[in-house]
Structure formats: C-alpha cells, structure tokens
Amino acid sequence: MIKDNYNRVHDYLRISLTDNCNLRCFYCMPEEDYEFTPSARLMQPHEIESIAKVFVNEGVKKIRLTGGEPLVRKDAADIIRRLSKLPVQLTLTTNATRIHEFIDELENANVKSLNISLDTLQADKFQIITRRDLFARVYENIQLLIARNFHVKVNVVLMKGFNDNEINDFIEWTKNANVHVRFIEFMPFESNRWTSNKVVTWKEILEVIEKKYSITRLHDDIHDTDKKYTVNNHQGTFAIISTMSAPFCSGCNRVRLTADGKMKNCLFSQSETDLLTAFRKGEDILPLIIQNIKSKEKELGGQFTKDFENIHTENLHNRSMIAIGG
Ligand code: SAM
Ligand code: SF4
Numbered sequence: 001m002i003k004d005n006y007n008r009v010h011d012y013l014r015i016s017l018t019d020n021c022n023l024r025c026f027y028c029m030p031e032e033d034y035e036f037t038p039s040a041r042l043m044q045p046h047e048i049e050s051i052a053k054v055f056v057n058e059g060v061k062k063i064r065l066t067g068g069e070p071l072v073r074k075d076a077a078d079i080i081r082r083l084s085k086l087p088v089q090l091t092l093t094t095n096a097t098r099i100h101e102f103i104d105e106l107e108n109a110n111v112k113s114l115n116i117s118l119d120t121l122q123a124d125k126f127q128i129i130t131r132r133d134l135f136a137r138v139y140e141n142i143q144l145l146i147a148r149n150f151h152v153k154v155n156v157v158l159m160k161g162f163n164d165n166e167i168n169d170f171i172e173w174t175k176n177a178n179v180h181v182r183f184i185e186f187m188p189f190e191s192n193r194w195t196s197n198k199v200v201t202w203k204e205i206l207e208v209i210e211k212k213y214s215i216t217r218l219h220d221d222i223h224d225t226d227k228k229y230t231v232n233n234h235q236g237t238f239a240i241i242s243t244m245s246a247p248f249c250s251g252c253n254r255v256r257l258t259a260d261g262k263m264k265n266c267l268f269s270q271s272e273t274d275l276l277t278a279f280r281k282g283e284d285i286l287p288l289i290i291q292n293i294k295s296k297e298k299e300l301g302g303q304f305t306k307d308f309e310n311i312h313t314e315n316l317h318n319r320s321m322i323a324i325g326g
Contacts, residue, residue: 001059002289004265004296008252012062012223013055016259016325017079018042021069023095023130025117027157028321030191036068037323043261043276045075049082051257051275054285062089064115066325068259071098077105084109093117093155093326097134099141103148113151115182116142120163121170129163146178153180153239158200167208174236181236182226185244187267188313190320196309202227202242209238222251244308249299255292258325263292267324268301270317 002010020036021029043051052063063083070076071094080102083090092106093115099106106114118138120126126135145152158164170181183205188194209215209231218228218237225248226239242248249266256264261276273292275285303318304311318324 002293004293006298010253010255010293011059012254013060014064014066014254014256014325015048016067016257017065017070017076018068018073018259019323020072021067021322022072022097023132025130027186027192030320037260042259045078045082047279048079051279052083052086056086056088060088064091064093066093068322069095071102080105080109096138096141099145103144114145115153115155117155119157121166153182155182155184157184157186159186159198160200164200167205168212171209171213171231171238174231174234174238177236179236181238182241184241187243188311188316189318194313196311199244199308201245202240205240223253245306247300247306256325265292265296266301268303268318270301
C-alpha cells in the first residue's frame with residue numbers, strides 16, 4: 001500500500017488510453033487546433049498491462065480506463081482483455097458512442113459499472129456541446145447498458161446559463177430508470193472557457209432540486225468524490241461532485257496515468273513523472289511511483305483553494321482535461 005505524506009492510501013488507478021476523441025466537448029478539448037498524440041508515443045497494450053501490474057502489486061484494487069475516449073483506440077478490446085485478468089475492479093469512463101460495439105467485450109471482462117458523459121437531454125444542445133450529431137446513439141447506448149444490467153452513472157457537467165435549466169429533467173429521468181445521475185461542478189483546465197461565474201455549486205444544485213422534490217442523503221464512503229442522494233420513490237439516484245465548492249481531497253485514493261505514460265498524483269498536479277520512458281529503458285519504475293505519491297499536495301494540486309472565485313486561470317499550470325484523462 002502506498003501512502004502519501006498525509007497518510008492517504010492510493011489504491012485506485014485511472015489510466016488514460018488516448019487523448020483522441022470522436023466528440024469535441026468545448027469544456028474538455030482546447031479551442032485551438034489540438035494535436036492528438038501519435039500512437040507510437042502512447043503506452044502500448046503490453047506496456048499498459050506491465051505498468052498496471054506494478055501498481056496492483058502495491059495494492060491497487062480498482063482501475064478505470066478513460067481518455068480522451070478510451071473506446072476509439074483500435075486496440076481497446078485487447079487492453080480491456082489484458083486488464084480484466086488482473087485482480088482489480090475494472091471500470092470505464094466513456095462518452096458511450098461506441099458502447100454497442102463493445103458491450104459483449106465489457107460483459108466478458110466482468111465490467112459491472114460505467115461512467116457515461118451526457119450533459120444535456122436535448123439533441124440540439126448536445127450538438128452544440130460536442131460538435132457531433134450523436135445524441136440518439138448515446139441515449140440508446142445508455143438504455144442498452146441499463147437493459148443489460150450494468151450500473152450506469154451519467155456524468156453531467158453543469159455550466160450556468162447553459163444546461164443548469166435541465167437539472168430537474170435529469171432528476172425526472174431517475175424516476176423510472178435505474179440510472180445514477182452525477183452533476184459535476186465545472187472545473188478549470190487549459191483553454192476550456194472556464195470562468196468562476198459558470199460554476200453551478202453543490203448548494204445551488206440542491207436548491208433547484210429541493211424546490212420540486214423531497215430528497216434523502218445517502219451514505220458516502222471515505223473515498224467517494226460524489227455526495228449521493230435519492231428522490232423518494234425514484235428508482236435511480238443522483239449525486240453531486242463538488243470539486244470546486246467543497247473539495248474531497250482528504251479522502252483521495254487516486255493516481256493517474258496519462259496516455260503517454262506520465263504519472264499524475266492529482267487531476268490538478270503541475271508535475272508529472274515519466275513512467276513510460278523509464279519502463280522502455282528497462283528501469284524499475286516502483287521508486288518513481290513511490291516518489292510521485294510522496295510528493296502529492298494536500299489539496300487541489302496545490303494550485304487553488306475552494307475559494308474558486310479567486311482563481312486566475314492564466315496562473316494555473318496543467319494539461320487540458322482531454323490530455324490528462326478525466
Ligand atoms: N470521453 C470520456 C467521457 O467523456 O466520459 C472519458 C474522458 S472525459 C475527459 C471524463 C469526464 O471528465 C467526463 O465525464 C467529462 O464530462 C469530464 N470533464 C471534462 N472536462 C471537464 C471540466 N472542465 N469540468 C468538469 N468535468 C469535466
Ligand atoms: Fe471527448 Fe469525453 Fe472530452 Fe467530451 S468529455 S471531448 S467525450 S474526452
């Protein structure tokens with residue numbers, strides 16, 4: 001078990017498979033021309049497997065594949081198969097556009113739960129956010145996953161004046177569907193048009209919901225990033241990921257690997273450790289992993305505090321979300 005200097009155990013690894021994506025969500029991908037990493041610089045399937053094994057030997061129990069869009073990689077199925085043999089809970093964050101091609105693969109790999117991005121229930125707004133006409137495909141694939149008994153969490157990034165008028169439409173969806181909606185506070189990354197007045201906070205979200213529904217808080221585990229609730233008599237649930245207004249860093253158990261094999265100990269960390277280059281040289285990467293975790297900042301990568309109104313985005317040093325792996 002690798003602990004950092006704040007006694008936090010790190011047993012959850014998020015691996016980005018690619019910074020490529022078939023959608024263009026404006027809050028995630030930088031506005032200016034973004035060049036995807038060439039495939040030779042990405043971790044190859046056997047490298048992902050070997051590097052993941054080092055983490056698993058040190059106590060990692062859960063691996064999430066993310067990106068970019070993990071399922072646009074041609075060898076995604078090979079990677080999923082390799083990781084499914086490790087003694088971990090394997091899971092994915094995806095935009096669901098390719099789920100119909102991968103659902104059997106996911107079942108065979110014993111994936112039980114997926115996080116799916118869907119920021120609007122309106123097809124025209126979906127096209128504005130993602131610059132692709134794929135709302136129906138995503139919505140159908142979510143229904144497919146639910147019908148096949150996967151645990152489906154839907155991630156909704158809320159932006160004031162844009163989709164916050166749909167909060168209760170998402171809640172209504174949980175009435176008769178076994179869907180778990182998670183509202184995410186909009187976070188600042190490189191060139192993603194973030195401003196503090198676009199953040200819809202945990203408190204504001206609850207105010208909207210409580211005007212219409214009677215809700216109950218559910219139990220959260222120490223490592224959970226979301227605060228969970230249920231609306232009385234609804235089949236599904238909802239939750240709020242309050243990264244900006246009420247960060248949850250004290251229970252953080254996560255480390256990340258970017259698609260080009262750099263380790264990050266926090267979504268907002270400035271520094272990275274190049275595991276892939278060391279691995280390709282045949283070096284032992286464990287000391288690098290330990291050192292990376294020991295250098296983890298107490299909160300939010302040491303870059304800002306929960307007084308997010310004071311953030312000056314030009315002072316933040318980080319990759320864009322698509323290049324980190326959400
Ligand atoms: N392509 C996959 C997807 O969209 O689910 C996986 C990668 S995506 C970067 C992972 C998650 O990060 C998505 O749920 C997305 O909505 C979220 N995300 C991206 N940029 C964000 C931002 N600026 N603030 C909050 N969440 C963000
Ligand atoms: Fe692609 Fe996911 Fe980013 Fe949207 S949020 S651009 S689907 S990686």
